[in-house]
């Protein structure tokens with residue numbers, strides 16, 4: 603599943619193509635969106651901004667209209683020079699926005715909707731999101747407040763995937779952040795200190811920003827996007843040599859990877 607870093611990277615690629623421009627053409631090839639008449643409703647409108655929040659991406663148009671997307675498990679955003687061959691079948695394109703010499707394409711996007719700007723502010727799903735881990739003004743205290751209001755008997759790994767606690771983390775960076783902070787993802791939230799919880803997101807944040815292509819600050823890790831435990835079950839932990847384990851966790855049974863040797 604694309605995580606916040608993937609969405610931020612997409613926003614950073616799409617922004618220079620679309621922001622401030624009136625697209626030459628907008629198409630919604632998916633038959634489901636045919637009756638919505640988005641190309642007609644968006645015709646002639648300038649894109650005022652392209653931004654991400656957690657795993658959500660927003661194309662905002664003048665005149666109070668916003669395209670909201672969430673990729674779920676298999677969706678993807680891509681930017682191609684016009685005429686270039688796409689990496690996925692055109693049949694899987696849900697949205698094509700052409701501007702200048704480029705095409706912005708959303709593939710396999712199950713959540714794609716045109717909303718008014720005010721509705722994005724009052725939408726229950728969007729309002730429920732916790733602080734965006736990759737936002738410039740990410741506030742660890744806001745994350746802690748959400749985490750402490752959550753069920754304290756949950757495993758911390760499970761709680762980190764809940765976008766109401768912190769928006770943007772998915773299965774990869776949950777596992778890697780817990781490893782970085784030496785916290786066992788199975789430990790109950792009640793038994794994780796505030797400092798430990800903040801250490802997990804503080805470890806994941808710069809790595810995710812690096813994966814999103816945001817220039818690193820000084821003193822950043824040499825290989826910020828390296829994986830230490832994710833999909834490395836049965837292999838030795840790069841820190842302590844113990845064998846990395848994997849097991850499904852939480853309501854959705856997402857596979858959690860951890861090192862029993864150095865994560866407590």
Ligand SMILES: [Zn+2]
Nearest residue numbers: 839842861864
């Ligand atoms: Zn270890």
